[in-house]
Amino acid sequence: LKNADNEIILVSSGAIGMGVGKLSLPNRPDDIPTKQAAAAVGQCELMYTYDEMFSRHHHTVGQILLTGIDVEVDVERALALIREAAEQGFTQAAVKMATVYRNGEGVARDPHKEIEWLEKAIALAKRDYDKSGKIDDFVCWMGLQLGAGLALCALGKTGKAKKLYGDVIKRAKRLQASRDTETSVLAGGTLADGYDAMGRFLEHIGKNKKASDY
16 A cells, blocks of 8 residues: 555554563453553564564554543644645545535534635545546546535536536546446446536526436
8 A cells, every 4th residue: 555655544453462472471461550561562562563564665664652632522623633634735634624614513614615625625636646547536536526516506606517517527438438447437437427417407507408418
């Protein structure tokens, strides 16, 4: 995964289990002091194991220790971290910011800010696809455009919505012609979603006859 240029965060337990083996204990302890002792020994062994395994692939590992305050629900802090990640170019963080403003998660609902973040997410998803060429990234990019179209329609920005739907149909149709079966099938699914969205859009603006073409 890392060699495929993915950012990896591994959430791992197992320190006690590693410690039990290292200390040759007959079974997993039940009392807190023995658990702590096993975890203290096991954590060193666990990190050594990770370091050895990842080093074979030329990757350096690090460790972050979390306390209770790090995992308490703090909406303001969580939003700040998500926003920072989005501004640093993480696509899914930008998607989450759009969701936050759509649903009013810790903030007032704001469809205009939802669209702003969706537009940023679309740009990032396009970057991801341009870089990877993977069909999964294409589907994500097109899915975001379809979602943005719905949000734009809700604000009466039908011209922009129609342009997004048309772009999805055009790109998906082109990719459906691929000789790769998986690419063709997934692009076909996206094309069907694009047709459906365009048909619903045309009905929404009262062009029922034209909608039937989709």
